Amino acid sequence: MKNHAQAVIIGGGVVGVSVLYHLTKAGWRDVLLIERAELTSGSTWHAAGGMHTVNGDPNVAKLQQYTINLYQELEKVSGQSCGMHITGGIMLAGTQERLDWLKMTQARGRYLGMDLEIVSVDEAAKLFPLMDKKHFKGAMYDPIEGHVDPYGVTHAYAKAAEMGGAEILRRNRVTDLKARTDGSWDVITEHGTVHAEHVVNAGGLWAREVGRMVGLELPILAMEHQYLLTDDMPVLAGLKEQIHCIDFEGELYLRQERGGMLVGTYERAGVPWSQRTTPWDFGQDLLPNDLERIAPSLEIAFEHFPALGTAGIRKVINGPFTFAPDGNPLIGPIGGLKNFWVACGVMAGFSQGGGVGLALAHWMVDGDPGADIWGMDVARYGGWATSAYTNAKVRENYSRRFRIRFPNEELDAARPLRTTAVYDRLAAENAIFGEYCGLEHALWFAPAGVAAKENISFRRSNAHQHVAAECRAVRDAVGLLEISSYGKFEIDGLGTTEWLNRMMANRVPAVGRIALTPMLNERGKLIGDFTMCRLGQNRVFLIGTYAAESYYMRWFERHLPKMGVSVRPCAMEYVGLSVAGPLSRVLLQSLVHDDLSNAAFPFMSFRQLDVGMVPALVGRVSFTGDLGYEIWVTSEYQRALYDLLIAAGRTYGMRLFGGRALNSMRLEKSFGTWAREFRPIYGPYEAGLGRFIDLQKADFIGRTAALEEKEHGAPLRLLAFRVDAADADANGDEPIWHNGKVVGAVTSGGYGHSAQASIALGYVPSELAVADSGFEIEIIGTRHAARRLDAAAFDPHGLRMRS
Numbered sequence: 170m171k172n173h174a175q176a177v178i179i180g181g182g183v184v185g186v187s188v189l190y191h192l193t194k195a196g197w198r199d200v201l202l203i204e205r206a207e208l209t210s211g212s213t214w215h216a217a218g219g220m221h222t223v224n225g226d227p228n229v230a231k232l233q234q235y236t237i238n239l240y241q242e243l244e245k246v247s248g249q250s251c252g253m254h255i256t257g258g259i260m261l262a263g264t265q266e267r268l269d270w271l272k273m274t275q276a277r278g279r280y281l282g283m284d285l286e287i288v289s290v291d292e293a294a295k296l297f298p299l300m301d302k303k304h305f306k307g308a309m310y311d312p313i314e315g316h317v318d319p320y321g322v323t324h325a326y327a328k329a330a331e332m333g334g335a336e337i338l339r340r341n342r343v344t345d346l347k348a349r350t351d352g353s354w355d356v357i358t359e360h361g362t363v364h365a366e367h368v369v370n371a372g373g374l375w376a377r378e379v380g381r382m383v384g385l386e387l388p389i390l391a392m393e394h395q396y397l398l399t400d401d402m403p404v405l406a407g408l409k410e411q412i413h414c415i416d417f418e419g420e421l422y423l424r425q426e427r428g429g430m431l432v433g434t435y436e437r438a439g440v441p442w443s444q445r446t447t448p449w450d451f452g453q454d455l456l457p458n459d460l461e462r463i464a465p466s467l468e469i470a471f472e473h474f475p476a477l478g479t480a481g482i483r484k485v486i487n488g489p490f491t492f493a494p495d496g497n498p499l500i501g502p503i504g505g506l507k508n509f510w511v512a513c514g515v516m517a518g519f520s521q522g523g524g525v526g527l528a529l530a531h532w533m534v535d536g537d538p539g540a541d542i543w544g545m546d547v548a549r550y551g552g553w554a555t556s557a558y559t560n561a562k563v564r565e566n567y568s569r570r571f572r573i574r575f576p577n578e579e580l581d582a583a584r585p586l587r588t589t590a591v592y593d594r595l596a597a598e599n600a601i602f603g604e605y606c607g608l609e610h611a612l613w614f615a616p617a618g619v620a621a622k623e624n625i626s627f628r629r630s631n632a633h634q635h636v637a638a639e640c641r642a643v644r645d646a647v648g649l650l651e652i653s654s655y656g657k658f659e660i661d662g663l664g665t666t667e668w669l670n671r672m673m674a675n676r677v678p679a680v681g682r683i684a685l686t687p688m689l690n691e692r693g694k695l696i697g698d699f700t701m702c703r704l705g706q707n708r709v710f711l712i713g714t715y716a717a718e719s720y721y722m723r724w725f726e727r728h729l730p731k732m733g734v735s736v737r738p739c740a741m742e743y744v745g746l747s748v749a750g751p752l753s754r755v756l757l758q759s760l761v762h763d764d765l766s767n768a769a770f771p772f773m774s775f776r777q778l779d780v781g782m783v784p785a786l787v788g789r790v791s792f793t794g795d796l797g798y799e800i801w802v803t804s805e806y807q808r809a810l811y812d813l814l815i816a817a818g819r820t821y822g823m824r825l826f827g828g829r830a831l832n833s834m835r836l837e838k839s840f841g842t843w844a845r846e847f848r849p850i851y852g853p854y855e856a857g858l859g860r861f862i863d864l865q866k867a868d869f870i871g872r873t874a875a876l877e878e879k880e881h882g883a884p885l886r887l888l889a890f891r892v893d894a895a896d897a898d899a900n901g902d903e904p905i906w907h908n909g910k911v912v913g914a915v916t917s918g919g920y921g922h923s924a925q926a927s928i929a930l931g932y933v934p935s936e937l938a939v940a941d942s943g944f945e946i947e948i949i950g951t952r953h954a955a956r957r958l959d960a961a962a963f964d965p966h967g968l969r970m971r972s
């Protein structure tokens with residue numbers, strides 16, 4: 170056994186071998202995969218092998234497309250068959266909502282180049298004759314769905330990797346991992362120790378155990394999953410192979426397997442498997458069947474596909490596989506652990522394994538995944554994703570696998586978990602809460618006499634008019650919003666300014682001032698957008714996106730000098746309230762001794778102030794785009810501050826507002842936000858953030874690429890549109906058409922209540938950045954005329970926030 174490798178991959182399931190193959194393809198030859206038994210000894214061996222391109226996150230969908238297209242290459246390189254059956258597939262809609270969802274999915278696929286087609290029930294029945302038409306309203310056809318042979322795929326990756334120089338060690342369990350001081354690892358196995366520069370946890374069903382070897386509790390849980398194989402069915406005799414089928418109402422998936430059918434279901438009452446630890450002696454085993462549990466879905470199957478009712482059951486497979494709380498993979502480096510990588514929680518290894526391997530290999534070799542993998546990045550979870558939280562969320566996600574998630578729908582599992590001191594007060598005011606990183610935050614407030622409940626819908630909901638009233642209160646007088654869910658960092662030490670000037674594209678502001686700044690990677694792409702608030706010579710309060718806290722910290726740690734700068738995440742230590750609107754100054758002035766006049770405390774000021782008796786950090790800035798203040802206090806003061814503002818606000822007609830109103834107001838101001846408009850695939854000039862790039866600074870990360878983008882232009886441009894929409898607004902990922910061609914996609918959208926316009930933001934090719942006509946945005950299957958906006962739809966000159 171070799172005792173040194175550049176990288177050791179732990180786990181020979183479909184994910185581990187894909188990482189191995191992609192590392193060799195990216196040029197690393199000294200790579201070793203260690204498997205405790207035979208390849209495929211986890212979830213992989215009993216998978217149904219189904220694959221599809223559709224995914225709620227377009228960036229994950231792209232990696233699924235990549236995976237499916239990879240199999241031909243793999244067969245060619247390795248000479249091993251992947252057992253590919255590209256039959257095509259059909260998704261059946263039994264309700265109007267589901268048909269709307271399919272239309273939206275089809276539309277979203279357009280920008281990704283997916284060839285999805287909405288078909289009638291009659292056409293669907295021609296494609297999939299087993300269905301009984303009377304239960305359905307329409308369908309969507311995808312020509313590149315199909316299935317592969319899990320054994321064949323895994324061995325094809327393995328062979329291709331070995332041909333590229335990789336080694337695979339079977340029947341040898343990794344029992345421990347020890348970090349060396351230089352960041353490399355001793356990988357301790359049953360048969361000796363390997364010294365590795367990098368370690369990848371691709372342990373699948375045992376990824377939690379491998380994580381625990383380095384003190385990491387990964388948010389994943391295995392669920393039991395059952396599918397059955399029927400005896401040969403006479404109706405299939407002589408027909409060409411049946412296409413794949415998903416029946417959402419039955420929560421069923423079906424495909425042909427030899428002369429019969431394979432029928433699987435994601436049942437509502439799903440059962441987790443090995444909730445705390447996975448036994449090491451589990452291997453190519455199956456779990457006992459429990460047909461009782463899936464009986465409700467099977468009954469629907471017999472109704473919707475009558476021929477199944479008379480077919481005998483040849484075999485039932487019940488096997489476990491792992492999920493992260495949101496069902497997407499967990500990949501990437503782990504903050505605080507040098508050269509330790511994960512590729513786990515992959516619930517659709519045959520659709521996603523290739524893309525996961527590709528992204529991780531690029532990340533390890535080039536320092537960057539090479540694609541926008543935010544939706545799969547392990548850093549999207551923080552310490553709040555405990556194993557009990559994960560357990561509740563995974564069960565919920567499993568039970569909803571084939572259910573629609575409406576854009577305004579909030580899910581109930583694991584709630585309420587994190588609440589701030591004002592939670593009860595907001596609840597008493599009829600707040601409708603949403604959950605973000607496990608934290609409850611108010612979305613909107615139902616007025617007295619109105620039920621605090623929102624109807625879920627693709628269209629404008631019952632909240633519309635109440636959100637409108639909240640926006641009016643802010644624009645006409647003053648509103649109060651809780652803003653605790655922002656990410657915050659305290660940065661101090663003698664090297665603070667120098668370090669931040671290198672990390673951020675904008676210059677650190679003067680003491681007492683605020684500066685907005687993008688953060689770029691070496692390729693000049695956006696990896697963050699922050700508000701830098703300079704509190705002292707060597708002290709900066711940095712505000713960003715809370716969901717990206719671990720993502721930012723991982724980057725900060727990578728670039729921190731040994732001494733002179735300390736970065737401390739402090740999101741929940743400093744909770745906040747914001748007052749916004751033309752009367753916010755008089756309101757706050759009534760509680761503060763210092764002069765808050767525009768001359769004394771102008772736009773973009775930041776200072777330590779006492780608000781009544783409450784010591785606070787106050788910034789004159791507001792995401793509403795109106796005159797406004799963000800007030801940060803340590804959590805024990807939040808309730809007192811809230812009561813004080815509420816009492817003082819009575820004189821000024823102050824009203825509570827929530828996240829929905831904030832979103833409406835930021836959209837009509839064309840303000841972008843992280844993970845929507847700002848993502849690592851866009852440059853700062855593309856994203857319209859050029860004014861926050863200080864090229865006068867001699868050096869900062871991404872400067873060369875940013876300069877290049879400025880001088881030579883970028884392929885895309887973020888635009889704002891006023892959409893001619895009647896009762897449903899864009900929400901995100903809808904296609905943007907220009908003169909009959911899909912040219913881009915919406916990043917976010919909604920109704921701007923003050924501008925009284927449906928607004929959408931999205932990227933289009935830069936040559937269309939000044940096009941005056943021809944735009945349309947497709948919402949629920951209908952194309953709506955859209956007019957490009959030269960400036961924000963509300964207060965285009967930004968006078969209100971500066972007044």
Ligand SMILES: Cc1cc2nc3c(=O)[nH]c(=O)nc-3n(C[C@H](O)[C@H](O)[C@H](O)COP(=O)(O)OP(=O)(O)OC[C@H]3O[C@@H](n4cnc5c(N)ncnc54)[C@H](O)[C@@H]3O)c2cc1C
Nearest residue numbers: 180182184205211212213217218219343373374517518519
């Ligand atoms: C019933 C069923 C049906 C499914 N159907 C589909 C489908 O149709 N389509 C689809 O895409 N997906 C399907 N899946 C999911 C699919 O199986 C998984 O996405 C995939 O197998 C995950 O692969 P993996 O490599 O991450 O994990 P695993 O397959 O669990 O592999 C992990 C490997 O790591 C090894 N290992 C762990 N710890 C150590 C250690 N300490 N030392 C050495 N080796 C170690 C294990 O022995 C194992 O071989 C299905 C799963 C089940 C159970």
